Amino acid sequence: MKSNYSLDDLRCFCTVARMGSFKTAAEQLGMPLSTLSRRIRQLETDLQLRLLNRDAHRVSLTHTGQQYFERSGALFDELSDIGEDLHRDKHEPQGKIRISAPINAGSQFLRTIFFDFLQQYPDIQLDLQFSNTLIDIEAQAMDVVFRVGSPVVENWIARPLKDIHFIVCGHPDDPVQAITHPEMLSEHPSIVCHPMSTWQLVHPKSGLEYDHQPAKGLRLEVDEIRMLTHAIQSGLGIGYIPDYFAVPMIKQGELSRVLPDWQSQPRTLFMLYRDRDHLPMRVRLFVAFVMERFAAMSDSK
Structure with a gap:
């Protein structure tokens, strides 16, 4: 059945129920007390149920209000936890990075880079998958992919790292x-x-x-x-x-x-990753780390 009430009004109700006070809840939500009171009344009207008992000194839950709070309060707590986790993903160097790389390039060029990165960022974990076959990087939920040649993947950014003959x-x-x-x-x-x-x-x-x-x-x-x-x-x-x-x-x-005068055309090792503007911090740090390391390799020649 389609909901005929505002989830944001329900969030306001859960805050009042948790705080036991309209004034404290209004401060927590950053809205005027009159606005909060109006939104709770609107929720009760939409539900056609009384959720709160109000008197001059305190606010208490009705039996129905207690049921709503027990069920929905946990959901908003979970959403809050998810929001905090997403904030940490965006702003703190922690969590797991899923990486796919060719076996040979991975062992020759990337292994030391991976280990040095982990040493520098102890709260980040790498999930490394080495394969010479082209996996479905979307289906495998990869964060960063290394490929030699054929780098084009829709909606992925490809950064050249090194030419190989x-x-x-x-x-x-x-x-x-x-x-x-x-x-x-x-x-x-x-x-x-x-x-x-x-x-x-x-x-x-x-x-x-x-x-x-x-x-x-x-x-x-x-x-x-x-x-x-x-x-x-x-x-x-x-x-x-x-x-x-x-x-x-x-x-x-x-x-x-x-045939010392013959060699292949250059095949480029690429690093692929998603939209640079919405990457978790751990992935942004990893991308920058790899680019800096390969730039240093090039400068040392």
């Missing part, structure tokens, strides 16, 4: 120097790391592009960079690896670069 690598003892053009990659055993099942290569100087789809000689398919690099180090074949992972291993002699 993929390069082809092999075992240091393999005669990979004999590979002089991407067309020759199909002549060698290979390992694929999903979702990068197509090796997109470009020659930066000439602008020539070549897409290699490993099929012939495919030895292993994985979905994690460390498994890929271990397989290459075991001599199982060549693989397509992000430069942030491959370059340190090449410098240490653990991998050898194939």
Whole structure:
């Protein structure tokens, strides 16, 4: 049945009932005593019930008023608690942030940032979910999402953090120097790391592009960079690896670069989050922390 009374008038009644005084309730609500009295009378008229007994010295609840107060007072207390929680969300650094990130970028770039952020803000918790698949970030109720490429999500802000290139690598003892053009990659055993099942290569100087789809000689398919690099180090074949992972291993002699003049087009690591004007403080702090950290990384180069 549709309510024929004002919920705000009911809130005024609950305040009077809790305080036991129109004057104190009016001060609590920040309204004139005459206005409060009129609104309580209007509520009783709308309900066609008497809720309060009034005399010159005190206010008391009728039996019906007591029932209304017991049922509705708890609801307004809960709404007040919710309001306080929402205020803390907006203005205090506390609560949980749900984050989704790719497995490899998460372990390479983001792990230390996450840990340092938690050290700086001890009342904030991070719920981290690492996956190389594109999850439904709306359905999973994510607060912040990190993605490499394909950043467009309606009503989400995408901030670029870092460009990543993929390069082809092999075992240091393999005669990979004999590979002089991407067309020759199909002549060698290979390992694929999903979702990068197509090796997109470009020659930066000439602008020539070549897409290699490993099929012939495919030895292993994985979905994690460390498994890929271990397989290459075991001599199982060549693989397509992000430069942030491959370059340190090449410098240490653990991998050898194939086709050193070829690499992928830049794939950008993005951070996605909702409307910047209505973010909880914990998310705003996290976004700023990540942006500052990646800016510092760029400046240090």
